[in-house]
Amino acid sequence: MKISGFTFVKNAIKLYYPIVEAITSILPICDEFIVACGDSDDGTTDLVRAIGDDRIRIIETVWDPKYFVHGAINAQQTNVALNQCTGDWCFYVQADEVVHEQDLPGLREKMVRYLNDSEVEGLLFDYKHFYGDYDHYQIGRNWYRHEIRIVRNGIGTQSWKSAQSFRKDGKKLRVVRADADIYHYGWVRPPKQMKQKQIALDSLHHDKEWVDKHHADHTVEYDYGTLKNLAVFEGTHPQVMQHRIAQMNWRVVEKPGSKEKHKHNKLSVRALSFIENKVLRRRIGEYRNYLLIK
Template identity: 30%
Template structure:
């Protein structure tokens, strides 16, 4: 259990979850007793997640699933702290990160509205040190006026005034349970993004999908230094290339399906 913080400001931790019973406890243990409150919205877990969460907080709501952006906004509406830390069930706040957050939030004249923290993302037991999954994440922000875009996936944080600071201590990120999970997760997100693009009038082609596979692979593996992570870096570059392919192939498929439907008598 986390040591209780002497921080002068109040801090809400919020989480949106579903069927995370195998890993949510480590995340909750990393913030209980340190956060001023823990807000959890569950969208229909059937694996014991709700029972686990109930041991750590009474601020738990079971809801439907409107998409990532709307669900985060629902959780945000329940938060009362001066600051909000939005984490997922696969993320763990280390003691070093807690201490750094406490120090920064108590600095006199602190006028930052967003605190970003590096991701320490683990792939098959070892952390990736290069590439997309090490980029600092805007997880901690002043609550007043903050909202998320109502996107189904990859929802971005909107602030009335945005001034960022990047922390040094990383947030541990255990995103994938196994190889099947990493593939399923990227395919799911790719299809959600395709639907979002299609609804906004975007169209795709298989040629562009194939081109994006190559571009995104090279971006991750060479430009962002993924090759320095050895076999894991190569695998991650392939996965991100596949992710880009999924997005635009799914977009092409939606257009094809729509054309077929319109031709039916």
């Protein structure tokens, strides 16, 4: 059995993406790792190259603005890397997603178990969306709980829409549970870099007029709002993240008079999330971009 890791990235240094941690978190079980490195202006490609592992193959790309609509560039770049994978299974991590080392043996065992079971087209991961710092994560109903991150190769699977998931010929993949977490650090950055990341992300989904309207001042810090409605993380972070966590040099403080109204802090969302998490133990009307078969 051969496992291919793959990802895409651009300007990871400038925007504080833990790309090295993302790659090295799953590299121990990969036979190859394909990285689509966009035309960065901050040395990101050299950073990836400096990992210094022969299994890593870099594809240098130029991001085409025609794909800067609804995040389509993310899927296009994901597919650049995916289409070069030669393994039986393709293991995807985005530049802000990390896998805990404790889950790697079980993930490999799952891929071995279902290698010859063509009914299984992917593995479905649980998500921990860290927010503001490394001690809090989202449990609100407006944050997705599961996504596909391992897909079977050679069946026509492609990245879907803004690269949140995958489909085959436009149809949902048949998946089994990975019984592992994706540690998502996409909302953990110094406030100034969080603002720049938000602008960069919005620029891939909206036109310049929309971006300028919603980000009139590009120099302000991102307002995380209060963290008191989030879950407190009591577990351990992946080992590859320890150095970055130790370098954390900001603290999220609720700003007096802040007008920031994040959806997860709205009373209606908090109330319904509480009912779903504590009473029903399920999400009402949850969007599922997969078919769970086992």
